Every structure is written in structure tokens, then in C-alpha cells.
Amino acid sequence: MRYLRILFSAAALLFAASCIENDVPYPTVELKIANVEGQGFTVSGISLVNRTVTLALDEKTDIRKVSIDKVTFDTDTSNPMMNDREKFTDQIRTSQPLTGEFDLRSPLYVTLSLYQDYQWTIRAEQQIERSFTVVGQIGSTEIDTENRTATVLVAEGTDLKAITVSSLKLGPADITDYSPTAEELSATGFETVRLVDVTCHGITERWMLHVETTNEKIGIREIDLWHNTAVITAVVTPEEYRDAEIQYRLKGTDEWLATQKGALNESNIFTAAVAPEWTSLTNEAGIPVKRLVNTKGIYAGKTYEIRLLIAGEQTSITEYQIPAGDTIPDSGMEDPALSCFTMRNENAEFWASGNNTFAEKLCTQGTFNGMGGSHCAMLKAASPAIVDLAAGNLMSGIFYKDGLTTGVVEFGQPYNWTARPTGMKVKYHATLGIVNASKHAGAPIGKGDPDKARIFVAIIDWNARHRVASGTKAPTGTWDPAATTATDEGKLIAYGSLFIDKSTEGDRMTEVTLPLNFYDSEAARPTGKYGIIISCSTSAYGDFMVGCTTNVLYVDDFEWVY
Numbered sequence: 125m126r127y128l129r130i131l132f133s134a135a136a137l138l139f140a141a142s143c144i145e146n147d148v149p150y151p152t153v154e155l156k157i158a159n160v161e162g163q164g165f166t167v168s169g170i171s172l173v174n175r176t177v178t179l180a181l182d183e184k185t186d187i188r189k190v191s192i193d194k195v196t197f198d199t200d201t202s203n204p205m206m207n208d209r210e211k212f213t214d215q216i217r218t219s220q221p222l223t224g225e226f227d228l229r230s231p232l233y234v235t236l237s238l239y240q241d242y243q244w245t246i247r248a249e250q251q252i253e254r255s256f257t258v259v260g261q262i263g264s265t266e267i268d269t270e271n272r273t274a275t276v277l278v279a280e281g282t283d284l285k286a287i288t289v290s291s292l293k294l295g296p297a298d299i300t301d302y303s304p305t306a307e308e309l310s311a312t313g314f315e316t317v318r319l320v321d322v323t324c325h326g327i328t329e330r331w332m333l334h335v336e337t338t339n340e341k342i343g344i345r346e347i348d349l350w351h352n353t354a355v356i357t358a359v360v361t362p363e364e365y366r367d368a369e370i371q372y373r374l375k376g377t378d379e380w381l382a383t384q385k386g387a388l389n390e391s392n393i394f395t396a397a398v399a400p401e402w403t404s405l406t407n408e409a410g411i412p413v414k415r416l417v418n419t420k421g422i423y424a425g426k427t428y429e430i431r432l433l434i435a436g437e438q439t440s441i442t443e444y445q446i447p448a449g450d451t452i453p454d455s456g457m458e459d460p461a462l463s464c465f466t467m468r469n470e471n472a473e474f475w476a477s478g479n480n481t482f483a484e485k486l487c488t489q490g491t492f493n494g495m496g497g498s499h500c501a502m503l504k505a506a507s508p509a510i511v512d513l514a515a516g517n518l519m520s521g522i523f524y525k526d527g528l529t530t531g532v533v534e535f536g537q538p539y540n541w542t543a544r545p546t547g548m549k550v551k552y553h554a555t556l557g558i559v560n561a562s563k564h565a566g567a568p569i570g571k572g573d574p575d576k577a578r579i580f581v582a583i584i585d586w587n588a589r590h591r592v593a594s595g596t597k598a599p600t601g602t603w604d605p606a607a608t609t610a611t612d613e614g615k616l617i618a619y620g621s622l623f624i625d626k627s628t629e630g631d632r633m634t635e636v637t638l639p640l641n642f643y644d645s646e647a648a649r650p651t652g653k654y655g656i657i658i659s660c661s662t663s664a665y666g667d668f669m670v671g672c673t674t675n676v677l678y679v680d681d682f683e684w685v686y
Contacts, residue, residue: 153212155236157244158198158471163191168538171473173461175243181250183296186325188227190248195222198471212238252296256333259288260391262357263343275334279359285313287335294331295324341440342432349543350649352400352421356383357393358432367435370396374419375427381420398422402645409607413641416546423686424449424543449543455682457489457501465489469523474537476523482508486516492553492678494633500680505662507673511596512561515666516677519659521589529596534589536654545684547620547640548581551633553678554624563669564598575672577624578664580605581638582657585650586614592667599667609643614652618642623664633678637685658682
């Protein structure tokens with residue numbers, strides 16, 4: 125009996141063991157696409173929030189045959205023991221191959237799998253510069269890409285049978301065929317709408333070209349919002365031309381401004397140029413800079429009045445609304461999933477912070493009186509055990525740890541500039557104290573001095589991000605956009621800077637404009653990989669671990685001023 129009891133007990137134990145569930149949880153390892161490499165495109169954005177990669181295709185790239193050579197993965201893990209990223213990225217599985225040729229007229233959907241599944245999207249955008257102009261044209265061309273129409277205006281009484289096409293580009297340069305050609309269109313005129321077959325990459329699209337008459341005598345033909353210039357056209361007779369003048373003004377202002385008068389052509393059209401005006405200054409570092417005078421020139425989002433004078437008498441006047449300018453991504457800090465509010469800033473889409481395991485709340489979503497919307501960013505200094513100070517911070521770039529005691533900020537994010545601003549507005553409220561931490565040499569202030577917070581913005585044309593490392597060792601890569609016109613990564617086109625040297629009065633945010641100081645007033649629109657930096661810090665010299673450990677800075681509503 126004793127033997128039977130032993131056998132029964134052993135069987136019971138085996139049965140119980142077989143019923144034990146394997147409830148050890150899998151680690152949470154978030155999977156993401158870090159980069160896409162290939163031919164005929166650049167990566168214009170990676171959204172960790174929407175899990176979307178956007179490819180900006182070159183004009184000549186066939187969107188049906190986009191060649192992807194390599195896709196790089198990365199992980200974000202909530203388990204601090206799992207810091208070997210390479211180990212995990214090597215194990216990531218994809219629901220379909222991600223290298224080869226792809227038709228990106230529709231997005232490419234892929235599932236990344238390890239312990240959990242994550243749905244990602246790769247999509248393409250393609251901008252094609254199009255034009256259709258004719259000799260004697262008044263104002264600009266209206267191009268409707270959705271309906272494939274292009275319309276130009278000419279003066280009333282113009283012979284539509286004798287229209288000369290001066291430019292025709294409705295597809296990628298050099299690889300597009302037109303039937304009929306610009307020369308054939310000019311030979312037969314525009315008494316009726318003209319149909320043009322535009323063929324590229326074996327695909328033909330049919331466009332409709334309209335030339336219409338108007339009794340308007342004045343209009344804006346060309347606008348360059350990066351250089352703040354415009355070309356205005358007017359219809360006059362040769363007799364009137366000698367005493368003709370075009371003036372413009374910002375709607376709502378009193379002063380009419382002169383334009384630079386151009387020649388009269390055979391179609392009785394003369395042109396006038398509008399250009400910006402600059403004020404020359406020398407900044408605190410002794411470097412010459414210039415600022416735009418925003419009443420002179422053409423600026424995004426503004427409405428202008430334009431008039432034609434003959435011998436000092438107004439004969440025609442019109443109004444023109446300039447297209448809106450650029451926006452700053454997530455400028456209102458309303459999205460709680462922004463990288464800057466987390467500790468996942470290695471591949472931040474735009475806003476990043478230095479949040480880390482030693483100082484988790486250097487940047488969090490907050491609220492403060494006077495903010496726009498429902499939220500703002502709250503930057504709060506800390507004093508981790510391993511360093512004297514961690515300044516609260518928010519910047520456009522990325523952040524990561526390099527070893528246990530070094531934090532790295534890489535400044536710079538991609539940005540598609542279309543309009544040149546005169547400054548940047550921002551709302552802020554600061555509570556500042558006396559410097560009580562001073563670890564490294566190099567800062568112009570020290571213990572016992574009033575601390576300063578700082579906000580700055582820079583227009584850059586860089587091919588790499590600028591790396592600044594700080595921690596227990598002396599910082600490396602420290603820089604000041606107000607003290608240098610270029611770094612190893614490329615040139616600085618402009619910067620705006622605000623040192624906040626005392627606590628904000630009252631209990632509401634205050635709005636301030638940072639004027640942009642231009643090092644290069646003639647610079648072309650940035651074409652480098654990185655085009656913008658915005659940085660906010662509770663201690664201006666936090667890289668040196670110099671500042672007050674109790675500072676707080678609220679920021680919100682970043683906006684370009686035109």
C-alpha cells in the first residue's frame with residue numbers, strides 16, 4: 125500500500141506540473157523602421173506616432189518602380205535590462221520583403237514581428253515643378269494638377285491665334301515628351317482649349333491648356349517666398365510706358381512702395397520687380413548680421429495691393445493674397461505621444477528631449493495659463509546623483525545615452541522650407557533661481573550668479589547633425605549659433621536667440637518674437653539633409669552642468685513670423 129501511495133503521489137505531482145501555465149510575460153519590445161535606403165529618393169520623415177515612413181521621390185523617379193536597397197530597424201524597449209538592441213533587431217521578422225522594386229502609388233504596408241506585432245507604412249510623395257507661360261501673359265499661371273488644367277491670362281484684345289508659348293513643363297525635366305510640342309502649340313494658337321499629351325515612364329496624361337483674355341491690366345507673375353521677391357506685370361501702350369509706374373503695399377498700411385521698373389516687350393507688357401530690404405547689424409559676438417524689414421518685399425500669408433500709375437495717376441489697382449507659409453511640426457505640444465515626452469528620443473520625428481533613466485521628467489506635457497490649446501511643454505531641471513545638473517530641455521534633434529554617464533544631443537531635423545520668415549514667435553513662462561551647480565569650466569556664469577534659460581532657433585543647411593555630449597566628463601561639441609556662421613556639418617543661414625535672465629512676472633505665459641539674424645541674406649533655400657534647429661533649455665549653460673537645479677520653463681505655440 126505504501127508503494128501504491130508513493131506512485132499515486134508522484135502521478136499527482138506530474139499532473140499538477142503539467143497544468144502549470146507558462147505565464148512568464150514576454151518583454152515589450154517596440155519595433156520601428158529607423159531608415160530606408162535606395163535610389164531616387166530621400167527619407168523626408170519617420171513618424172513614430174503613426175508608424176509611417178515618408179519617402180520624397182526625386183522628380184525623375186518612376187513612382188511605380190521605386191528601388192529600395194536596405195531597410196534598417198531599431199527597437200524601443202520598456203525593460204531596462206534589455207539594452208542590446210542589435211540582438212533584437214537581428215531577430216525582427218517582416219510580413220513581406222522590403223528590398224527590391226515597389227509600386228508606391230499606393231502605400232506599402234508591412235508588419236514587424238518579434239514578441240509583438242507592429243504595423244508600419246512606407247509611402248511616397250513626389251513633387252514635380254510645372255510651368256506653362258506665354259508671351260504677353262498677365263499675372264501667374266493657374267495650374268490644377270488634379271484636373272490637369274493650366275490657365276494663363278492675356279490682355280483683352282490679344283490675338284489668340286498668335287500666342288507664343290514661352291515655357292511648357294508638365295512632367296519631369298528631360299524625360300518627358302509632349303504632343304503637340306510648345307513650338308507646335310505656338311504655330312496654331314489658342315482660340316480654343318488645347319489638349320496636350322504628356323508622356324513619361326511609359327504613361328501618358330492628357331492636359332488642357334487655356335489662354336484667356338482679361339480686362340485686368342496688372343498682376344503678379346512670379347513669387348519667390350524664400351527670397352521674398354515677386355515680378356509684377358502690367359499692360360501699357362508704348363506712349364504710356366515712359367510715365368508708367370507700379371507700386372505695392374501691404375493691405376491695411378498707408379505707404380505705397382516703389383518697384384524696380386523693367387522693359388516693355390512687344391506685347392505691351394512691362395515688368396516690375398519687388399525685392400526685400402535689410403537692416404545691417406553686428407551681433408554680440410562681433411559678427412555682421414542682417415534682418416529683414418518685413419514691410420518691404422513679399423511675405424507668405426500676406427495680402428498686398430498693387431496699382432498702376434500713368435504720369436502719377438492711378439489707372440488700375442488689384443489685390444493679391446500670397447500663399448500661406450510653413451508651419452512648425454506639433455508646435456502646440458498637444459500630442460501626448462511625442463517623443464520629447466518619453467524616454468524614446470533616439471529617432472525622434474521632430475521634437476526630442478534628454479529624458480533618461482536618471483532624469484525622467486526633464487520634458488513632460490503640462491498646462492499653464494495663457495497657453496494655446498489644452499497643453500504645453502513643461503521643462504524641469506533635475507539633479508541626478510551622477511551629475512550636478514540635468515537641465516530641462518526640448519529640441520529638434522535626437523537624444524541618446526553613450527555609456528552610463530554621458531548624454532548625447534544631435535541637433536538638427538529635416539525641414540522643407542518654402543518661405544523665408546523674419547522671426548519666430550513662442551509663448552513661455554520661466555521660474556529661475558540662483559546657480560547652485562557648477563561641474564565643468566567654460567560657462568560665463570557660476571555658483572551664486574542668477575541663472576539664465578534660453579530659447580533659440582536656427583536655419584541651417586547641414587548634411588549631418590551636430591553632436592554635443594555632456595555628463596560626468598567635460599562636454600564636447602558645445603556651440604552657439606550666435607557665435608559661429610558654420611560648423612563642420614555645414615553653414616548657418618540665420619538664427620534667433622532669447623536669453624531669459626529672470627523669472628516671468630505674473631501667472632500667465634508671455635509671447636515673444638525672436639527676430640532672425642541672417643548671416644547669409646543671399647543664401648538659397650536649404651537643400652541639405654537637415655534644415656532646422658529649435659532649442660529650449662531651463663539653463664543656458666546646462667551642457668557644462670552649470671545652472672539652477674530647480675528651474676522650470678513652460679513653452680508653447682511655436683510659429684513663424686512673416
